[in-house]
Amino acid sequence: MNLSCGCRLSNVHDAVQDAEIPLAVLYPAHGAEHTEHFGPYSLDVAKDAAPAAGVYPLVVISHGHSGTPWAYRQLAKHLALAGFVVALPAHTGNTRTDNSLAGTAANLANRPRHITLSIDAVLADAVLAPHVTRHGVAVIGHSIGGYTALAAAGGIAWSGPYERKSEHAGPEPVPVTPDPRIRTLVLLNPATFWFIAGSLRPVNLPILMRTGEKDEITPIEHAHKIIEGVGDPSLIEHKDIPGAGHFAFMSKFPPEMTRPNFKPSQDPEGFDRETIQPEFFADVTAFLKRTL
Numbered sequence: 001m002n003l004s005c006g007c008r009l010s011n012v013h014d015a016v017q018d019a020e021i022p023l024a025v026l027y028p029a030h031g032a033e034h035t036e037h038f039g040p041y042s043l044d045v046a047k048d049a050a051p052a053a054g055v056y057p058l059v060v061i062s063h064g065h066s067g068t069p070w071a072y073r074q075l076a077k078h079l080a081l082a083g084f085v086v087a088l089p090a091h092t093g094n095t096r097t098d099n100s101l102a103g104t105a106a107n108l109a110n111r112p113r114h115i116t117l118s119i120d121a122v123l124a125d126a127v128l129a130p131h132v133t134r135h136g137v138a139v140i141g142h143s144i145g146g147y148t149a150l151a152a153a154g155g156i157a158w159s160g161p162y163e164r165k166s167e168h169a170g171p172e173p174v175p176v177t178p179d180p181r182i183r184t185l186v187l188l189n190p191a192t193f194w195f196i197a198g199s200l201r202p203v204n205l206p207i208l209m210r211t212g213e214k215d216e217i218t219p220i221e222h223a224h225k226i227i228e229g230v231g232d233p234s235l236i237e238h239k240d241i242p243g244a245g246h247f248a249f250m251s252k253f254p255p256e257m258t259r260p261n262f263k264p265s266q267d268p269e270g271f272d273r274e275t276i277q278p279e280f281f282a283d284v285t286a287f288l289k290r291t292l
């Protein structure tokens with residue numbers, strides 16, 4: 001029997017933030033898929049279907065600034081059908097519907113904690129937990145989601161004057177408790193503004209990194225900071241995609257959201273993000289299968 005993409009929705013309470021974190025989980029399942037709508041995004045899934053027999057690695061995807069996990073829905077579904085359980089938290093306070101904490105030190109602290117809470121929630125789910133391996137977790141992060149992944153994996157972050165809203169505010173450490181269950185990272189045009197010299201040395205695990213040649217938001221210098229700063233740079237597999245911009249690794253947006261004044265829906269002239277998806281998905285899948 002062919003696998004389908006199961007989908008379970010829940011809310012995870014963050015006691016520190018005193019907020020609810022919407023969490024979707026996609027997973028290998030048996031059941032008929034139907035088109036479901038998640039805000040303006042749609043995906044064919046088998047909602048609340050029984051998980052397929054087996055035990056699967058867990059992957060958490062951390063979305064970008066003012067974003068949504070559904071912007072990575074095609075990657076998430078591809079991974080679910082390839083034999084992964086994929087957790088999609090929405091970082092409350094830094095989403096498309098609630099961006100109230102953007103640019104704050106609180107957001108820098110909250111995001112990595114949301115990763116840990118999402119892992120906890122999946123492993124506590126009576127339906128899914130028997131089908132999730134306990135041998136390690138992967139985190140995929142785009143843009144500030146890349147920061148989130150690195151911080152959750154042990155990178156030491158610092159907030160600065162921008163987050164403190166004062167040009168006289170010196171850097172202060174961001175309170176993050178690293179999650180030792182994280183065993184591998186996939187970083188997509190990662191943002192590293194909050195890491196200083198020595199900050200990334202504790203990160204010593206396999207990393208697949210993809211950047212866009214024409215990314216003007218987190219240009220190639222951010223990737224170089226990671227390569228030069230982590231504990232073992234030989235563990236990094238990096239490729240810079242010719243012609244790609246900052247949003248190239250996101251799913252194509254619905255037609256009603258695709259317009260010039262909505263930058264995430266736009267690619268640099270002459271580039272179409274859909275052309276890189278098959279190879280990109282295959283690279284991520286193969287990397288996760290090797291490292292989890």
